[in-house]
Structure formats: C-alpha cells, structure tokens
Amino acid sequence: MSITGKQLINGEWVEGKGGQYQGVNPATGQSIEPALTYADGEQVKAAAAAAKAAAPVFAATSLKERGAFLERCSDEIMALGDDLLERLMAETGYPRARVEGERGRTCGQLKLFASTIQNGEYLDARIDLAMPERQPLPRPDIRFYKQPIGPVVVFGASNFPLAFSVAGGDTASALAAGCPVIVKGHNSHPGSGELVAQALAKAVKACGLPAGTFSFVTGPGRDVGAALVTAPEVKAVGFTGSMAGGMALFNLANQRPEPIPVFAEMGSVNPVVVLPQALKANAAAIAEGFVGSLTLGVGQFCVNPGLVLGIKGAELDAFMDSASAKLAQVPAGVMLNEGIASSYGKGAEHLAGQQGVVVAAKGQQQEGNGFCGQAQLLKVDAKDFIANAQLQEEVFGPSSVVVQCQDAAELLAAVACLKGQLSGTLQANADELRDYPELLTLLQEKVGRLVFNNFPTGVEVCHAMMHGGPFPAATDARFTSVGTKAIDRFVRPICFQNYPQALLPAALLDNNPWGISRWVNGERSNGVIGG
C-alpha cells in the first residue's frame, strides 16, 4: 500500500481541497514524504452526507455481519505489515516493540467487539407482554432495545496512533454499535493513519457495506474538526486529547440546533496516595513502580501519575529519595511532536515555578535533535497545593508533583479538593486504611477507576474496564472509552408498542432468532415467547 495523502469520502479516495502538509519525524524534526492534503468544508459535508446515507443500511446488519466486518478490519490492518509499522515508528518516535504491541491491542480490540456483540447484551432487549385483561386499562405489548445512534465522528488521539486513532477504541465501538464513522485523522501520524483507513475501506468493500460506513478526513481542528461536529448528520463525537480541544468540541456540540453528545476524554493527573505503612515496608519498590509508570512512553499517557499525595515523615522521605534517584537516571525521551514537547517543557516549567514548589529531581537532559521531554519530580506542601488549582492541571509528559501533608486530616483535605480523575491509586497496607475512614469514599467520588497497590498506566481492554470519570477527566462520567462497555455511548433506546412481528427488529421477535438474553416481563430469559 502506498500513502497518497488523499481523503476517503463515500468510498472514494480524493485529493483534499483544503491545503497541503507533511508528516514530521519527531526524532529528527525532518518532514516525511509524500505531501498530504487537507479536506475542505465541502468535502466534510460530503462525508457527513455519505455517513447519513449509510446509517440505516449499516444499522440493519445482523450481529454476525457486523462481527465479520470487524474481524475483516483487523485482518486488513495486519495485512499492512511492515509498511504500517515503519511509517508509524517514523511518525511517532515509538520503538518497534511499542508499535507492534499497540497494533496487537488495536486488532484485539476489534476482535473483542466482534465477539462480544454476538451475545446481544449491549442491545438491552426487554419485552413486556400485553395484558389485554388488565383492569382498569389493558397493558399494550411493549418491546425495547438499543439501536445505533447514527453517524459518529472520531478524533484520533496523538498518543495511541493505532489503539485510539483511525481504527481504535472509539471507531471499533461505534462500528460495533452499527454507527457509520468519520475519522478526523491526527496530524501527528497522518501517513500511518491513512494506511489504516485504507485497510478499513477495503474491509467495507469486501463486506458489501455502504460506502459511507467509514470515511477518513484530515485538517485543522478549528475548521475541519468544527465542520464535522456541527454537521447536522452527525449524532455523536468521540475525542481523546487536551482539555482545550475537548471543551471546544463539547461547547460546539451543545450549541448546535440539535445538541449531540461529545465523549471527550481530557485532563487527568491520576493521583497516587501513598500511605506510611505501605512505604515503611516497600518505599523503594513503590518508588520504582511509580517512576516506571510516570516515565513510560515519555509520560504520554492519559493515566500518567501526575500527582502523589503522602504524609510527611521518614517513610515519605525514603520514597522521595528512591524516586528521585530513579528519576535522575531516566533519559529524555522523544515525544510525539513538536507541539507536545514544547507544551510539556512550558508546562513543566510553569509547575516548577508555582508558590512553594521545589524541584526534587530531574531526569537526564536531552542529547541530540528531536522533540524530547525531560522527566521531573516536584514537591510541595499540601497547604500550597490546596490553595492553587493550577497544580492540578495536567502537564502531558513525565512530570509529577508530590504533595506533602502534615497528617491524615490534611491528606483528606487535599484529596477533597481534587477535581474529577480517570484514576486514583492507593499504595497502602489494607490494615492502615482503617485510620483513613473517609479516604476511600472521597476518592470513589472523584475517579472512574480505583487502583490498589498497582499503578494506573496499563489500561486493560476488557469487560470490566471503566476509562473515564467525573469532569474534567471526561465530559460524561457515565461512559467508558476503553473496554466493551464503550459501545454504550453509541446506542439509544427505542420501544415498539403493539408492533406486529413482521415489523419488529430481530432482537425483539417472539422466536428470538439470535438466541440472546432478554428481560421478558421483568425476568431474564434466553428463550422464545409462546414457544
């Protein structure tokens, strides 16, 4: 496959009419051939119209057909072979093991959705049978399930150029739900993005799906992105990225004549609470795990632990000493692009300059060219942390602030002032938690995922994952963007009253042709009705 720099609109690859650009290798700062195009507003409209046209046809596919399509998407991505991996390494600075692992995760995600939807659980089918004799009024027959919400726009994330981009979790869950997808590719990995889009386009064609089932456009967020979110055909948006980007889309979507949901996964500092008994037993190991989690992938994870909260004393000092020593050995790593590296540098400096903040350790300085990030560990007293909300702002990269509290009460006060988070981690001896009765409850109010004696990086793609959380971690705390529950974002309920069998969707037929589990008169049943 070769990279053309074109847009995929209604099944056709066309030159973008919105200008040209090129990919950049962040390890060298050099442009990568070939030149690529941006879509213009008319092309965005065409993609939205194609998605709308595809929506009812794609929605009407069976679970088996949709599963086969997702499998095919995975196969076509694998068939890209080294072309994909090499372009990806050039565009991201990620090592081969990382891009191979991420490809595995991406294809695994597609296959997991392919198999999971077969049980029909996400359809949430419910049937309340008629009671014609009921007094004072008969009860009609009412049948409920969840149908695809309509065309979905997905914004690729910079840091997971496969697993959260063109064919990543948002796309996989929207397609699994039966929604056409328009991806706005990320400028940070445009060539590899196009290759994956080519794979999906082949899968769409091979499975005989409507051309508008999947489209791929590129361009600046403020015009192409805005045009996508405001297109009337679009019914939901998935986004992973910065607070500024997510909120811009959220506000645009809410100001539409028809507001639509935006699932933006944005800022989180992922607090790690380290308690004294745990540190007493394991300060060095906890420090090592923490620094590993903080600096993994040059800190470019949304669940990067950007905040540590502990109680002053010998135990916390031991942790700080170990963590500082470990961090000092960490080389400056290549970040995803110039903008991210520059923002990280400014953000890290801004944090270090806040009232009461002291630099505890710095990682190694950059050598050579490329857009690199130097790790840093800061410390601050809890009173300064509590007084300054800026210390809670996400700095995307390998920087973390240790908040030193006088005692358990001040630790609680610091946790109480936290904003919403993707994750919250406890490093604790289970017994010592009795001394902090409110801590767990408080943390539970703030986060989407609680981690015990583990670290937040490494988000498992599974049935029980919740990757999301109270604002500003995400714009809608009621949904996850990772794991099989992510499909719930892209369906909406409809019910059918007194509908004839001939007109009902398969999921709600008396004879239960898909053999799915349904609630019938409030009881769970895999059976047929009246059989």
Added chain:
Amino acid sequence: MSITGKQLINGEWVEGKGGQYQGVNPATGQSIEPALTYADGEQVKAAAAAAKAAAPVFAATSLKERGAFLERCSDEIMALGDDLLERLMAETGYPRARVEGERGRTCGQLKLFASTIQNGEYLDARIDLAMPERQPLPRPDIRFYKQPIGPVVVFGASNFPLAFSVAGGDTASALAAGCPVIVKGHNSHPGSGELVAQALAKAVKACGLPAGTFSFVTGPGRDVGAALVTAPEVKAVGFTGSMAGGMALFNLANQRPEPIPVFAEMGSVNPVVVLPQALKANAAAIAEGFVGSLTLGVGQFCVNPGLVLGIKGAELDAFMDSASAKLAQVPAGVMLNEGIASSYGKGAEHLAGQQGVVVAAKGQQQEGNGFCGQAQLLKVDAKDFIANAQLQEEVFGPSSVVVQCQDAAELLAAVACLKGQLSGTLQANADELRDYPELLTLLQEKVGRLVFNNFPTGVEVCHAMMHGGPFPAATDARFTSVGTKAIDRFVRPICFQNYPQALLPAALLDNNPWGISRWVNGERSNGVIGG
C-alpha cells in the same frame, strides 16, 4: 397533615426567606389558603450542602434498605389520604378519578423501583479476574459496577402533579439509584407538593436515613431553579416541562465549571401517520381514538398527538369528517393554570394563522370562569408544513394539525423534516406498509417510541418503556424518564483494580452476598467466585 408553606431543608421545615405566594384554583381563578413561602439563595445552598453530606451514607445503603425506604415513601403518601386528593383537585382542576389514578401510578412506581433494584441488574456488575500468568503482561483483577452519581435536582412537572412531581418518576429513580434528591416544587400544585414532601420526610426519618436524603424547596425558576442547577454539589438534573425551561437549565448546566447532565423531557408533537387502507377499514374508529387521545386531560400530555400525517383522498376526508364531528362535541376543559391556558390560547391561534392552515373544527367554547382550553383541529397541505418549522412546535393543549400529502413520496418528505419526538404512531394495515418501505426506518430515526394501531397517550410504567427521544423531545436520547430504565440516568460506572475483598462494595464481592447476576470474565453468572 396541614400545609405550612415551609421549605424542607436538611430534615427541618423552615420558613422560606425568598417571598410569599399562594396556590390558585384553576377552575375558579381563586387563591387557596394558606400563604406559602419561597426559598432564597442561602436556603438552596443549605439544601445542596445537606444533600452532599447525605450522599455517601445513602449510597452505602443496601438494596434491601433502599427498597424498604421506597416502600415506606409509598405508604406515607397513601397515609395522606383525602387531604392530598382534595388539595390536588383544588390545585389542578383534575377530577377525583384522575388524581386517584395518578396516586396509584405514583405509589406503583415507587414500589416497582423498590422491587426492581433487588435483582441488582442496574448495577451492571462485571468482574474480570486476574490472570497473573498472562504474557507479555499479567492481567490485573478488575471489577466494575455503577454507583450513584450524587445529589440530583428534580423539577416537578405541572401536568403530573404526583407521578412526575415531588415523589414522581425522576425522584423515585434517583432515590432508587442511591442519590439524594432536592425537589423544586411546582407553583401549580404547591400545597399538595408540600404534603407529598412531608410524607417523604417521614419516610426518611423512619428509615434512619441522613436528613439531606430528601429536600423540598420552592421558588421562581430563574433564581431558585438556577441556584439549584448551578450548586456545585448537584450532579444531575431531572426536568419535565417546556422547551424554554428545559433549554435554560441545559445551558446553565453545560456552562458550569463542572458541566452536569440535564435530563429534560421537553417538546414533542408526537406525529400520527394514518395510511389509506387503515382509514378505509376504520376511519371513524381511528378518528374517535385520535380525538380521545388528543383531548384527554385537556391535551396536557407530553405525548399528546399534535400532528397527523395522511395522504389526500376519500379515506383522509372520511377521517377528517369523523374527527371534526367528534372534536366539535368536546367541551372546553379547565387547564392546569392561567399561564398554561393563556399560552395554549395564543399558541393555538398562532398555529391557525400560519400560511395555508385551515381550521377544520373547534371544540365547544368555554362556559363560566376558570382557565380553560378549547380544542381545535387544523389542516394544512404538506408543502406548507414542510416549509414552516413553526407548525412543528408543541402547543401544549388539545390542538392538532393534520398534514395532507399528495402521495407517498410527499408523506415521506414530510416525515423526513420532522424533529425528534417522544413518540411516533402508525395507523396502518400491516400489508400496506410494503408500499412505504422507507417510512418505518425514517420514523425510527426520529422517535423514542413507535406505536402501531394504538395512540401515544397512556405511557406504561414498565421495564420496556422508553419515554424520551432525539432532541428536542429530550436533551439526552440515550435515557428514558419513565419505567425502570430511568434509573440508568443517575448512576455512573467505577472500576476497582486489584482491590482487596475487604474494601470492595457488596455487589462485587467474591461471595456475591446479594446473589445478583454479574458478568464474570465475559460470562453471565449468578454464582460466587472460587466457591
């Protein structure tokens, strides 16, 4: 029980500091004793603080405890006896059968939630067990369930002064989810609202729940309502009412530093499509059913059929003749309050004055005093309807517009231009639907509930009900406000990674103490883990 005109804040009944007002009997226009008070901003803050304090304690109650509380709420409402019914009749103009029926629905709803939550289904519990040996990385133990979202503000609806007000569907579902509730009482039924609040306050006390579990405040929407929605402790809002009111709350909530979900059920004209073969067989019966549905309760239902779409011809003429004759006999009925009657009068006149609109029939004129509404049936050609979005605006009351289409293609074009709706109704012979292959698909995109050879009024409270729909029917099409699924609005997921048994919530313990159905490693199970 006597009506005091006070506010219920943190378990105490206190004089409101925001001014005084009185209830009004809409059948006579006369004020009703005694004088009542409004809350002020400080009192709203106190109610929000009390709800926040109650939240973790109430969230920690077992399903049994919460079920017993909901049952007790129902019992205490029944114990109000005739005091409640008589005050309600005076405040609403509703006949005794209606208020008794609505009390039955309200108490039935509370009991349905009490029993339904016992199966734990809404908790959506999922457990992915650890795989310590997995390569290349071990899988941690991850457990997921849905926890209460936090304090919820409920705005009582005018037209269901029991079933969608103080202890109505929003309150019942939020309490069932484990969320404290603050009700903003509706000015149209303030005394009966207070009586129900007294019943709930007794239930809170009797069940030993925190005082802030339930509060009741009154006051104008633009200050008390706005103060409730912007209180930082509040995490979600339930509203049933006008488009203007719902959108004001939606916009306020989205502009908060922490945006929160607003579940506003707003405007819908509930289109009824009448097809020729069905009319040929049953024009008179369909017309009778339609006029009954249109004028039931003086048209004051959110699923009132305000729009009919048919194809010109002898069949539609027969329907119009029958419907006009029936409607002409309908007496002008007492509406809920002066504002509603006045808005209805103006709205009905506005509709009748639109380009191409002809009055087909009017109901009987008002006799005597009171705030009454006169039914009307209008007709218009599809081309005028398609050109004029104002003909789709909800006029709350017994007015409906019949859209006359030239042919099937024009009918589809008229349906295609519809906005989102709570319901869509088909009066059709199942065979003739083959001539309208796109009609069902188009309708399905627009509505929350499809009704076949039935009428939209009479919303069943059951497991399979979807009462909601695409904007502007509701602000969030993914949730229902009627039926047991309404609880989903007030929970959010959280997951626990590598958590010790001693710290997990009951729903996720290995020994499954509540015996609920859970997804364990992707398989449904009612069993224990490792047992």
